[in-house]
Amino acid sequence: MASLERTAYPTLPKAYSKAELQRDFSFSDDEIKWVRSKSKAPFHLNLAVLLKTFQVLRYFPDITDVPNQLVDFIRGELGQRSKVKLAEYKWFQQYRHMNAIRARLGVTAFYGSDAMELAERHAKAMSFVLDQRADIINSVIEELIRQDYELPAYSTLNDLAERIHAESQEAIFNLVVTRTPVEVIHKLKDLLDTDFGRRQSDFNALKQAPKKPSRKHLEVLIDHLAWLESFGDLGAIFEGIVDTKIRHFAAQAAASDVAELKDCLLPKRYTLMLALIYRMRVRTRDHLAEMFIRRISTIHKRAKEELEQIQARQRQKLEQLVATLDGVVQILVQEPDDQEAGSLIREYLSPGGNLDRLRETCAEVQATGGNNYLPLIWKHFKSHRSLLFRLSHLLQLEPTTQDRSLVQALQLIQDSENLHREWIDEHVDLSFASERWVKVVRRPASEGPPTNRRYLEVCVFSYLASELRSGDMCVQGSESFADYRKQLLPWEECLQRLPAYCEKVGLPCTAKEFVASLQTQLEETAQQLDDKFPSCRGDVSINEAGEPVLRRVTARDTPPSAISLQTALMQRMPARHVLDIMANIEHWIQFTRHFGPMSGNEPKLKEPAERYLMTIFAMGCNLGPNQAARHLAGNVTPHMLSYTNRRHLALEKLDKANRELVELYLQLDLPKLWGDGKAVAADGTQFDFYDDNLLAGYHFRYRKMGAVAYRHVANNYIAVFQHFIPPGIWEAIYVIEGLLKADLSVEADTVYSDTQGQSATVFAFTHLLGINLMPRIRNWRDLVMCRPDRGASYKHINRLFTDTADWHSIETHWQDLMQVALSIQAGKISSPMLLRKLGSYSRRNKLYHAAQALGSVIRTIFLLNWIGSRELRQEVTANTNKIESYNGFSKWLSFGGDVIAENDPDEQQKRLRYNDMVASSVILQNTVDMMRILQKLAREGWQFTDEDVSFLSPYLTSNVKRFGEFSLKLNRPPEPWIKDSVFQQAAGSLRVITPRQLDTEKTT
Structure with a gap:
């Protein structure tokens, strides 16, 4: 049976807050009048309870099961005395009330109508798209509500979904097997066989x-x-x-x-x-x-290193040649007669009468004197040659543009693969190659066959790699290297979405208006900075080289009242073990309900919630199953933890549970004093890894092997997105993905980052998606800043600009840019894949050049604001510091080891989710404890302000116990949730929602 908690089937919680009662169960005058007209005096309360519960649930609950708190509130809405109780129904009276409610709300009863046929038809259609029975149930519920039908009993929906799901699965399985050739079936059968000599x-x-x-x-x-x-x-x-x-x-x-x-x-x-x-x-x-x-x-790196080594060895020969030249110059200075000087020079250069050795030395130095390492690349390439040819035959490589010169060159070297001669007669179109490559590959026809086969092979494979990276080449049957243009929304569909989208993000709807608006913004921003520049002398100045020099940003001072408040909090914070914290969170919101077997059925584990929490603790603290099982008190084995991780905690389920924790945190009032959650800081931190996988690599900043944990941390301290990325990838390409995948009730529209979190392409598409990118850029003075037009000149900041905005390119390719933005927003294309390709130089992709032009303008506007606003620099610095603190906090909780001991890509990503789930649990518990203490301090007469509270942070560790024998018992009495009382102090109202299922409130 599909778990009720995993579906959208509405239920009545056991307790409500006052705000929830007012929002969902208040009566209008018309409703009160209708209740009194449709029922006799003893049954006013009955009809009112049925009406309001049906409006919320869309079905009639057993009236005796309605919580007393809800009945009391409805009684008060009707103006009845507390002595008035629910009357006892006779069989016909309740049905009469139900029919009256259905007629008033325009809802058709499920039973006795064609609703079952509709539900079955819709469930069949969805069963070929959706995987889980819970998802089919949710889809049927949504369709019934849309068609104005009453919801049936949950068992009816579950039985329907189970039957339809089984039928559709069986139909798909039979269809696949029918299409499969017999020889393939035999190969599949052989895959499952083992012989005596093999263990697997x-x-x-x-x-x-x-x-x-x-x-x-x-x-x-x-x-x-x-x-x-x-x-x-x-x-x-x-x-x-x-x-x-x-x-x-x-x-x-x-x-x-x-x-x-x-x-x-x-x-x-x-x-x-x-x-x-x-x-x-x-x-x-x-x-x-x-x-x-x-x-x-x-291969290219090794050739470059060899050239550097050769140049180092040739340095002595170069010094000898310079000394020889100096001797020649001295002879010319001392001897005015040209004939005599020539005789002396000849004798000086060749005492033995042979100049060959000197000429060889000159030739060696000339060959290695520049930075052209291409003549040295063949020796490093030849050991890979056979493999790369096999790969080129195995992968179906296709260009994404009309230019097929590279593919034709690939076909030529494949046809010549078995030749042994170095030079071939074929003339190759090298329009895709640089002039340096052309010089290596070609020679004059007078010297023999014109094309060097060896260097042509290296050239072709080098450009294949480059254009795969930039998106000018694609791999058929791939995902990350597919032709992204085929994944874009059709422009006709984009035109339908465009007006509403532009209104939402605040962009003009036409290319001319877009460029005009952007040009005006750049002109006004530049002029404002030029006008206010003299008043900014204390913060910014222009040095002799024309570069702006900014004063270092100073952090705001912490007032003594905030320090004393923090001290009082720390003294009163209760000591808790990590497992106890997670047990408390589970009692409050039951977030482990998102976990379970892939079938969507109820888990058949003994005490599944405890098993899930222990697995999260073992993996999130990087203990691993073996070490965790040694210290967990209770009958748990490494296999139990490993099995639960592998079969019950999938990556998408961990993401759902993490979102549940974040949503609960966003309901609290204390974090609202730290930030509104609409801004996030993006940054990555290095994790040590086993290096036998594609994710791990050498990090040039940390100077060791590992991967980068890239996160978005909201300005109220909670992490809302996490993903492991290789260290060589520019972190900025995940900026947009992090915002789109957060899927929270509070949508972030501002991103703070460091240098790795920005690029011209990312600036372009964050602007088109309505995202305000605010990075703290290292060496930002080296970036190109665009003036509005060639004739624009400024009194104080004129030397800042080194280029002119390319408005023509932006206007010409506005449609392409908007098509990409709308496709990203609709989820049709992965933003990291797209930004990775558009962030790599492309000679043929016009969209790349348009994105660079647009991004340069947006980045110039930001830098002008950055220079002229000390408040902006302080804001960016303060928010990027928060994610640095979070990275340290999360690593403190990863106390089981310094290395992520996984080589499987999915398991690597899961380890980061586990770690952040543990961190979010501790942050949530710390925040709740701080709110309780603040309420107590207020009752004791403490005086503090909003500003004092804003200096607090939930990244507390002194009260968290990590070591010892770990014990988890969910059958103990749970700790109480925060009371619904309102704390009236200068710090504002610290209201907290009552413990209830968040799904109902989020749906509302």
Whole structure:
């Protein structure tokens, strides 16, 4: 049975706050008049209770189960005395009241109508799209409400969803098996077999994660993709089946072992295995393209390093040649006769009469004197040659533009792959290559065959890597390297969305108006700074080089009253263990209800909530199953924790639970004094990793191997987004993704970041998406700043501008830019993938150049404001400091070890969610404890202000116990939630919602 708590089926909570009662159960004069006209005096209260509960629930509850608090409130709304009780219904009286309510609200009864047929028809349609029975139930509920039908009993919906879900699954399984060739079925059967000499079957090889991008592992991954491709055309087998279904089947197969698959019926077993193979093909293509780019980058890096080494060795020869030249000059100075000087020079340069050695030395220095390392690259490339050719045949590479010169060059080197001669007669179109490459690849026809085959191969593979990175080339059947243009919304659909979207984000609706508005904004901002510049002399000045010099921002002083308040709080904070904190949060909101098996059924674990909390604690504190099981008091084994993590706590479920904790935090009043949650700080922090995976890499700032935990932390101290990224990726590409995926009731529209959190492309698309990007940029004086037009001149700041805004490019490609922005906003395309491609230089992509032009203008406007406003600089610095504090706080809770001991990509991402879930729990508990103490201090007569409270922080650790024997018991009496009383002090109203399910309030 699908858990009721995981669905949108409405229920009445046990307790309400006063605000909730007023909002949902207040009566209008017309409603009171109607109640009295439709019922006799003893039944006024009955009819009123049924009316209001039906309006909220959309079905009639058992009137005797309605909470007394709710009945008392409705009694007061009717003006009745407290002695008035609910009357006892006779069988016909309640039905009469129900029919009257349905008629008033225009709702049709579910039973006895065509509602069951409608629900079944809608459930069938949704069952081929949605994966979980709870999702089907939610969709049916939404459709019934939209069609003005009463909701049936939950058991009716559950039985309907269970039956329809089973039927649709069986239909899909039978369809897939029917389409699968017999030889493929036999290969699937062989995957599950083991022989005497092997401990594991070949099925486990399907799930292998990519390793670090070495040449050996590249070869292994190519072999792996070739093996996956041997299973035939899976696209035809899954034709007509939505991608979400395939992903769900693949996830089930990945989480299962051979024994569990053998317990499934044959159609389901083979469908799950084929879905896993299908998804692993896509992932492997992505990983191969990524590894290919990294290997090409490594080849170029090694050639550059060799050139540097050669130049270091040639430095002595260069000094000798300079000394020789100096001797020649001295002869010319001392001897005025040219003939005599020539004789002396010849004797000086070649005492033995042979100039060959000197000429060889000159040739060596000339060959390595510049920065052209390309002639040295072949020796580093040739060991990869066979692998890269295999890869080029295995991946289907296609250009995303009309220019096919690179693909034609690739076809040529593939046709010449088995040749041994270095020079070939073919003339190649090298329009895609730089002049430096052309000089290496070509020679004059008079010297023989014109094209150097070896260097042409290196050139082609180098540009393939470059254009895969920039998006000018794509990989068929890939995700991260797919043609993003095919994923964009059609412009006709964009035109329908455009007016409402532009009104929402505050942008003009046409290209000319957009450019005119932006030009006016740039002109006004520049003129304002120029006018106020003399008054800013204390904060900013222009040095002799024309560069602005800014005074260092000073933090605001902490008043003594805030210090004393913090001291009083720290003395009164109760000591708690991390597990006790998580148990309290579970008692308050039951956030573990989001977890469970992939089937969506009720978990069959003994005491599942405790198991889930222990798993979150073990993984979030980086103890791991083995160490956690040694210290957890109770009958729990490492296998139990590992199994729960693998089968019950999927990545998307962890995200849902994290959002639940954040939503609860946003309901509290104390965090509102720290920030409104509409601004976030973005930053990354390094985590040590096992290095045998694609995510880990060498971080140039931290000078060690690892990955970057990229987070968004709201200005009220809570983390709202988290994701592990490789250290070589520019963090700015995840700025937009973090805001779009937060999915909270409070939407952030401002992002503070550091240098890694900005680029011209990111400035462009954050502006188009209505996001205010405010970075603290290191070496910002080196950035290009655009003046509004060539004729614009300023008295004080004229030397700041080094370029002119390209308004023509922005206006010409405005439609393309808006199409991309609308597609990102609609979730049709991944913003990190797009920004990663548009952030890499592209010679052919006009959208790249337009985004650069727009981003340069937006960044110039920001920098002008940055220079002229000390308050802005203080604001950005203060908010970026919050995320630095959060990073330290979360790592303090990761006390089990310094290294993330996972190589599986999904498990790596889950570890970060676990850690943030533990951190959010501690932050939430600290905040609740602080609110209780503030209420107590107020009753004791303490005087404090909003400003005093704003200096507090929930990142407290002295009261949190991390070590010892860990014990978790949910059957103990829960601690009380904060009372609904209002604390009236200078700090304002510190109201907290009562403990209830947040789903009802969020839906409302």
